[in-house]
Amino acid sequence: MKIAITGATGFVGTRLVERLHSEGEQILVLTRNLEKAKLIFPNSAYPNLEVVAYEPQQSGAWQKSIDGCDGVVNLAGAGIADERWSATRKQEIMDSRKVTTEKLVEAIAQANSKPSVLVSGSAIGYYGTSETATFDEQSNSGNGFLAEICREWETAAQPVKDVGVRLVIVRIGIVLGMGGTVSKMLTPFKLFAGGPIGSGKQWFSWIHIDDLVGLILHSLRHPEMEGVFNGTAPNPVRMGEFCQDLAGALNRPSWLPVPDLAIELLLGDGAVVVLEGQKVLPKQTQASGFEYQYPTVKPAIKNILAS
Numbered sequence: 001m002k003i004a005i006t007g008a009t010g011f012v013g014t015r016l017v018e019r020l021h022s023e024g025e026q027i028l029v030l031t032r033n034l035e036k037a038k039l040i041f042p043n044s045a046y047p048n049l050e051v052v053a054y055e056p057q058q059s060g061a062w063q064k065s066i067d068g069c070d071g072v073v074n075l076a077g078a079g080i081a082d083e084r085w086s087a088t089r090k091q092e093i094m095d096s097r098k099v100t101t102e103k104l105v106e107a108i109a110q111a112n113s114k115p116s117v118l119v120s121g122s123a124i125g126y127y128g129t130s131e132t133a134t135f136d137e138q139s140n141s142g143n144g145f146l147a148e149i150c151r152e153w154e155t156a157a158q159p160v161k162d163v164g165v166r167l168v169i170v171r172i173g174i175v176l177g178m179g180g181t182v183s184k185m186l187t188p189f190k191l192f193a194g195g196p197i198g199s200g201k202q203w204f205s206w207i208h209i210d211d212l213v214g215l216i217l218h219s220l221r222h223p224e225m226e227g228v229f230n231g232t233a234p235n236p237v238r239m240g241e242f243c244q245d246l247a248g249a250l251n252r253p254s255w256l257p258v259p260d261l262a263i264e265l266l267l268g269d270g271a272v273v274v275l276e277g278q279k280v281l282p283k284q285t286q287a288s289g290f291e292y293q294y295p296t297v298k299p300a301i302k303n304i305l306a307s
Contacts, residue, residue: 001025001026001070001071001220002025002026002027002028002068002069002070002071003020003025003026003027003028003069003070003071003072003073003220004028004030004065004066004069004071004072004073004115005017005027005028005029005030005072005073005075006030006056006072006073006074006075006076006100006104007074007075007076007077007121008027008029008030008031008037008041008075009029009031009033009036009037009040010075011175011177011179011209012075012172012175012209012212012213013073013075014040015177015209015210015213016073016075016213016216016217017029017041017046017049019213019217020217021046021048021049024048025048026048026049026050027046027048027049027050028049028050028052028065028066028069029041029049029050029051029052030052030054030056030062030065031051031052031053031054032053032054032055032056034051034053037051038051050065052065056076056096056099056100056103056104057095057096057099057100057103058103059103059106062107063103063106063107063110064107064110064111066104066107066108066110066111066115067111067112067113068111068113069111069115070115070116070117071115071116071117071118071119071220072104072108072115072117072118072119073118073119073120073216073220074100074101074104074118074119074120074121074157075121076096076097076100076101076121077093077096077097077100077121077153078092078093078096078097080093080123080125080146085145090145093149094148094149094152097149097152097153097156098149098152098153098155098156099156101120101153101156101157102156104118105118105156105157105159105160108160108163108165109159109160109162109163114163114164114165115165116165116166116223117165117166117167117168117219117220117223118157118160118165118166118167118168119168119170119216119219119220120153120154120157120167120168120169120170121153121169121170121172122150122153122154122169122170122171122172122228123146123149123150123171123172123173124171124172124173124205124230124231124232124278124280125144125146125147125149125150126141126142126146126147126150126151126154126171127139127140127141127142127147127278127280128141128142128143128144128146128147128278129142129144129202129272129276129277129278130142130203130278130279131201131202131203131277133278133279134279134280134281135278135279135280135281136230136280136281136282136283136284137171137227137228137229137230137282137283137284137285138283142278144272146272150171154169154228157169166223166225166226167226167227168219168225168226168227168229169227169228169229170212170215170216170219170229170230170231171228171229171230171231171232171280172207172212172231172232173205173206173207173230173231173232173233173236173280174204174205174206174207174274175206175207175208175209175212176206176207176208176209176297176300176301176304177208177209177210177304177307178304178305178307182246182301182304185197185243185246186246186250197239197243197274197275198239198274198275198276199239200238200239200240200243201238201239201240202238202239202274202275202276202277203236203237203238203239203277203278203279203280204236204237204238204239204241204242204274204277205232205233205236205277205278205279205280206232206233206236206237206242206297206300207231207232207233208233208292208293208294208300208303208304210293210294211233211292211293211294212231214290214292214293215229215231215285215290218288218289218290222288222289224288225288227284228284229282229284229285229288230280230281230282230283230284230285231282231285232280232281232282232285233282233292233294233295233296233297233300234281234282234286234292234295235295235296235297236279236280236281237297239274239277241297242297245297245298245301246301248298249298249301249302249305250305
């Protein structure tokens with residue numbers, strides 16, 4: 001297979017490329033930063049990988065590179081928790097998902113030899129937040145900026161079905177892996193200053209990065225998969241439990257509550273993801289036959305800290 005990927009130099013994208021490469025697949029990396037991509041994926045180590053520069057929110061010659069690909073994975077998007085949400089930043093977060101996806105779908109529609117599938121990212125922010133409700137793939141969208149982003153993001157991908165391309169949307173939870181949210185949370189625990197984040201009662205719907213990559217590959221390779229699938233583990237936990245398990249794996253106490261302000265300083269406005277949370281179950285994902293390597297959080301944390 002030849003797979004085109006946007007967001008390939010990001011946290012999840014890099015791991016996906018590594019997995020595809022190890023399995024002998026051909027890879028097309030669409031990137032805004034050619035030099036960065038070539039540094040991460042040098043030709044000597046990735047002879048089966050091609051890097052193409054693109055402006056994700058503009059039509060251009062890059063769109064022709066989609067022609068002949070067997071599948072496309074769309075992971076592009078400005079970081080939710082990287083900066084404060086000014087009006088300008090909100091627009092950047094939205095456009096980097098909505099407009100980029102529109103241009104990608106446009107490229108697929110124009111291809112003479114079209115890919116058979118588009119696997120497009122979304123997020124569990126689609127459902128809004130709640131301490132009491134349980135959500136699955138059939139649940140309605142919630143309120144707030146993150147829910148709005150996800151609706152627009154997913155809507156932008158829908159027209160690909162009109163040109164006969166299978167569409168899989170993966171609503172991604174909090175991805176556990178070294179370099180993600182866990183890395184940002186490690187410092188206070190290592191300094192013996194870790195503890196429950198926020199109230200500790202909020203739900204934490206997570207997925208190990210290797211399981212997320214596995215789900216994306218499962219979506220690419222199983223033509224019966226179509227529609228929305230939650231990229232979360234089948235056993236979400238309360239934040240307090242997650243922090244306790246993290247502290248235990250580090251042989252540190254989990255006694256000092258981390259105030260909301262500290263998390264907001266660490267994660268920016270994206271702190272809403274961990275301060276409010278939601279309980280999301282992957283019913284459709286499990287029904288598809290996908291098997292998790294890390295269905296529960298303790299082994300997932302142990303694996304990440306050992307890597």
